[in-house]
Amino acid sequence: MSDAYDFREVEERWQRRWADEGTYQVDLDDPRPKYYVLCMYPYPSGPAHQGHVRNYTFGDVLVRYRTMKGDAVLTPFGFDSFGLPAENAAIKGGEHPRVYTEKRIAELKRSVQRLGAVYDWRRELRSHDADYIKWNQVIFEELLRAGLAYRAKAPVNWCPGCQTVLANEQVLSDGTCERSGDVVERRYLEQWFLRITKYADELLESLDALDWPERVKTMQRNWIGRSEGAQFRMPLVGHEHLEVEVFTTRPDTGFGMTYAVLAPEHPLADVVTTPEQREDVERILEHARHSTDLERLSAEGALEKRGAFTGAHCVNPFSGEPVPVYVAEYVLGSYGTGAIMAVPAEDQRDYDFAKAYGLPIVRTVEPPGDFDGEAWTGDGAHVNSEWMNGLDVDAAKAKAIEWLEREGIGHRTVNYRLRDWLISRQRYWGCPIPVVYCPADGMVPVPAEELPILLPEDVEFRPTGESPLRFHEGFRRATCPTCGGPAVRETDTMDTFVDSSWYFLRFANPHDEYAPVDKAAARRFMPVDRYIGGITHAILHLLYARFYTRALGEVGLSPAELREPFSQLFCQGMIRLGGSAMSKSRGNVVSPDQYFETVGADALRLFHLFIGPAVEDVDWTDQSDDIIEGCSRYLARVWRLAVGEAAGSRPVETDDSSVGSSDLRREVHRTIARVSDDIERYAFNTAVAALMELTNSIYKHRGGGADPVAVEDAIDTLLELLAPFAPHLAAEAYERRTGKHVHIQPWPVADPALLRAERVKMPVQVNGKTRDVVEVDPDVSEEGAVAAALASDRVQGFLGGKEPTRVIARPPKIVNVLV
RNA sequence: GCCCGGAUGGCGGAAUGGUAGACGCGGCGGCCUCAAAAGCCGCUGUCCGCGAGGGCGUGUGGGUUCGACUCCCACUCCGGGCACCA
Numbered sequence: 001m002s003d004a005y006d007f008r009e010v011e012e013r014w015q016r017r018w019a020d021e022g023t024y025q026v027d028l029d030d031p032r033p034k035y036y037v038l039c040m041y042p043y044p045s046g047p048a049h050q051g052h053v054r055n056y057t058f059g060d061v062l063v064r065y066r067t068m069k070g071d072a073v074l075t076p077f078g079f080d081s082f083g084l085p086a087e088n089a090a091i092k093g094g095e096h097p098r099v100y101t102e103k104r105i106a107e108l109k110r111s112v113q114r115l116g117a118v119y120d121w122r123r124e125l126r127s128h129d130a131d132y133i134k135w136n137q138v139i140f141e142e143l144l145r146a147g148l149a150y151r152a153k154a155p156v157n158w159c160p161g162c163q164t165v166l167a168n169e170q171v172l173s174d175g176t177c178e179r180s181g182d183v184v185e186r187r188y189l190e191q192w193f194l195r196i197t198k199y200a201d202e203l204l205e206s207l208d209a210l211d212w213p214e215r216v217k218t219m220q221r222n223w224i225g226r227s228e229g230a231q232f233r234m235p236l237v238g239h240e241h242l243e244v245e246v247f248t249t250r251p252d253t254g255f256g257m258t259y260a261v262l263a264p265e266h267p268l269a270d271v272v273t274t275p276e277q278r279e280d281v282e283r284i285l286e287h288a289r290h291s292t293d294l295e296r297l298s299a300e301g302a303l304e305k306r307g308a309f310t311g312a313h314c315v316n317p318f319s320g321e322p323v324p325v326y327v328a329e330y331v332l333g334s335y336g337t338g339a340i341m342a343v344p345a346e347d348q349r350d351y352d353f354a355k356a357y358g359l360p361i362v363r364t365v366e367p368p369g370d371f372d373g374e375a376w377t378g379d380g381a382h383v384n385s386e387w388m389n390g391l392d393v394d395a396a397k398a399k400a401i402e403w404l405e406r407e408g409i410g411h412r413t414v415n416y417r418l419r420d421w422l423i424s425r426q427r428y429w430g431c432p433i434p435v436v437y438c439p440a441d442g443m444v445p446v447p448a449e450e451l452p453i454l455l456p457e458d459v460e461f462r463p464t465g466e467s468p469l470r471f472h473e474g475f476r477r478a479t480c481p482t483c484g485g486p487a488v489r490e491t492d493t494m495d496t497f498v499d500s501s502w503y504f505l506r507f508a509n510p511h512d513e514y515a516p517v518d519k520a521a522a523r524r525f526m527p528v529d530r531y532i533g534g535i536t537h538a539i540l541h542l543l544y545a546r547f548y549t550r551a552l553g554e555v556g557l558s559p560a561e562l563r564e565p566f567s568q569l570f571c572q573g574m575i576r577l578g579g580s581a582m583s584k585s586r587g588n589v590v591s592p593d594q595y596f597e598t599v600g601a602d603a604l605r606l607f608h609l610f611i612g613p614a615v616e617d618v619d620w621t622d623q624s625d626d627i628i629e630g631c632s633r634y635l636a637r638v639w640r641l642a643v644g645e646a647a648g649s650r651p652v653e654t655d656d657s658s659v660g661s662s663d664l665r666r667e668v669h670r671t672i673a674r675v676s677d678d679i680e681r682y683a684f685n686t687a688v689a690a691l692m693e694l695t696n697s698i699y700k701h702r703g704g705g706a707d708p709v710a711v712e713d714a715i716d717t718l719l720e721l722l723a724p725f726a727p728h729l730a731a732e733a734y735e736r737r738t739g740k741h742v743h744i745q746p747w748p749v750a751d752p753a754l755l756r757a758e759r760v761k762m763p764v765q766v767n768g769k770t771r772d773v774v775e776v777d778p779d780v781s782e783e784g785a786v787a788a789a790l791a792s793d794r795v796q797g798f799l800g801g802k803e804p805t806r807v808i809a810r811p812p813k814i815v816n817v818l819v
Numbered sequence: 820g821c822c823c824g825g826a827u828g829g830c831g832g833a834a835u836g837g838u839a840g841a842c843g844c845g846g847c848g849g850c851c852u853c854a855a856a857a858g859c860c861g862c863u864g865u866c867c868g869c870g871a872g873g874g875c876g877u878g879u880g881g882g883u884u885c886g887a888c889u890c891c892c893a894c895u896c897c898g899g900g901c902a903c904c905a
């Protein structure tokens with residue numbers, strides 16, 4: 001009964017027991033209310049780092065808490081096991097990506113288990129497993145059938161370092177690859193796309209109702225980038241049948257259009273250019289071919305708006321006047337119609353360009369009198385606009401659109417910044433795209449019964465990073481499912497974000513043999529109630545997953561009514577060391593393993609929970625080891641209290657009259673309320689603080705001769721409350737004391753009657769400064785509070801015999817006496 | 820440039836408009852011990868004061884309020900996101 005706490009032995013034993021007893025396994029027919037807690041499944045990069053520890057500890061607290069609350073908690077785990085690092089390792093002369101990846105998975109799994117985070121391992125899934133590949137391919141083919149997947153030639157982002165194309169989302173704002181840091185090039189290639197733009201509006205609008213961090217929702221809104229405006233056509237002077245169509249958000253400024261601009265990739269750019277201008281224009285087109293949007297729009301583009309006059313004119317339909325048509329890099333072929341009406345007076349980019357090329361500037365919106373800037377984009381009365389004169393911007397917009405529609409040259413329209421998702425990757429270690437190309441039948445999907453198309457194992461990795469699939473004849477050579485003739489297999493693989501876009505649905509029944517998603521199981525467990533992960537996935541993964549959930553519903557592969565996969569999202573802060581995020585690639589990791597050896601998993605968990613608010617970033621400092629030490633000390637203190645030498649044998653019930661026992665009981669119930677509330681709010685740091693306070697208090701009461709029954713009850717409740725945070729120690733101590741398994745006990749409920757103190761300390765202020773504290777009944781009346789305040793000698797001293805001019809009483813919180 | 824966060828002791832941090840600094844780290848002191856470790860107990864924002872006590876104090880300047888870390892306005896610094904999307 002008095003032995004020291006042997007965390008190594010205890011942690012291992014309880015981990016085995018939770019697994020053996022299936023404490024955290026739930027099934028479809030579980031009668032309890034469902035609750036789905038999910039941490040973003042990790043890329044397996046080896047043993048867990050502190051970021052993982054933090055993530056899984058938070059998730060585990062919720063899993064254990066909700067389980068004690070009586071829910072059937074779905075707590076699955078898996079591995080996002082396709083991806084470039086494994087392939088890069090192979091290229092550098094390492095192992096085959098499969099061997100490499102599976103070793104890293106084993107390492108990560110081991111440290112996750114040592115942490116004592118509990119998962120239903122029966123549900124484990126890995127993206128690179130044949131089963132997952134098969135369903136990934138089945139989904140792809142359904143999307144293809146439904147027109148949600150398609151193949152198109154497009155200007156794409158090519159990363160020379162990764163030897164593959166990238167999604168727009170994977171290119172940083174400085175035009176480099178988020179993974180390799182290489183400058184991304186523009187290439188025109190046939191690629192596979194998923195039609196995410198079909199859902200642009202819904203993805204935008206349903207953000208409002210989600211319980212997600214506001215900044216994540218803002219980032220998604222920005223990314224989708226909805227803008228309302230108008231589209232209209234302008235005849236080209238001297239070209240009978242040619243028109244240029246433009247998109248604008250400011251149709252009201254039409255009279256101020258003094259020129260028009262075509263994107264360099266606009267099909268008309270070449271057509272309308274006059275022989276005299278050809279050389280100038282060709283230079284622009286040539287330059288644009290070699291740069292990405294980002295290059296064109298950022299760095300150099302800011303200095304000079306590279307452009308050229310085409311020699312052509314179009315007619316401004318508002319004024320009826322011809323205006324020159326330019327080609328310029330600041331207009332993108334991929335947004336809107338790839339052509340704009342330029343209004344220098346009301347658009348800064350147009351203004352800069354007009355200045356540089358000596359083009360006229362005509363105001364159509366009167367800026368405020370004190371405006372000393374260049375282009376005015378705010379509201380104001382219209383001028384130089386004939387039938388719009390005097391109207392404000394909104395009214396003029398409405399009138400302009402009405403006019404365009406009446407004239408039959410244009411209409412109201414909505415544009416999005418969001419583009420379709422480019423999913424093909426010219427790499428090996430990913431899910432093969434299941435189609436073949438037949439000289440006779442063209443592109444043909446592989447029949448479902450032939451899936452999965454697996455990656456060949458016997459491949460050679462080239463130092464250039466080129467996909468070995470392209471050189472693997474056995475893989476490339478295929479038979480056309482339609483005509484039976486020879487065909488060539490697609491060698492592109494899918495973006496790994498495809499894998500992570502539906503794994504949470506698969507978890508509902510990960511071994512279903514009939515469909516990628518078991519709809520009945522998905523109806524039971526989806527949506528995810530608490531999704532926990534890093535802010536780094538704010539746009540990419542979370543947007544794709546929202547899209548995929550809808551797309552799967554549309555093609556009948558998941559419940560159609562399920563639109564949003566993650567009801568609540570929590571983004572935990574990251575761990576920094578030396579100013580930057582702790583990561584394996586930076587080589588600044590502090591491994592959790594050493595702490596499993598020296599202080600145990602519970603102490604390390606407690607550190608991450610206690611160190612600060614869960615949403616905030618944490619700096620790993622010289623002090624961190626001291627704090628971990630402190631957490632370990634705290635746990636030892638609880639252990640001694642619960643099962644150590646000083647722990648009393650269980651006393652017989654007595655009446656509840658001993659000194660202080662009532663105070664202790666009240667404190668226990670206040671702690672129950674605080675801890676429960678704090679867990680719901682992810683305020684784990686204050687929850688732990690509350691447990692420490694209660695622990696200190698129990699020590700004091702026991703030393704002060706409080707009723708042993710109250711003390712022992714308090715200790716039991718303390719262990720119940722501690723169970724989600726330090727699950728091993730709490731389980732062991734609780735079992736020794738009560739013979740019961742704490743993790744399947746009901747979560748304690750605070751008694752409202754005990755939440756109110758018998759007497760409360762009420763500060764008394766004189767002129768707003770606290771001068772004394774008096775004890776009052778919590779239900780004290782205003783008169784009673786004032787009387788108690790004025791009865792204070794100290795208060796009287798400050799009054800100096802004078803009558804208060806005013807007394808503000810907010811019983812039992814405060815009394816403020818004014819003189 | 821625009822949009823979000825944030826700034827509190829030596830340090831991490833706590834505070835529905837009501838005693839600022841809970842809890843912990845570090846530090847100081849005491850008990851225990853032959854001694855140390857561990858543990859237990861106490862003190863620890865700052866200035867003045869022997870003390871009782873008092874002044875000052877939540878990035879800066881203003882405001883609202885009986886009362887402001889908290890609300891409002893302006894600013895400084897730090898962090899993050901977006902940044903020619905027409």
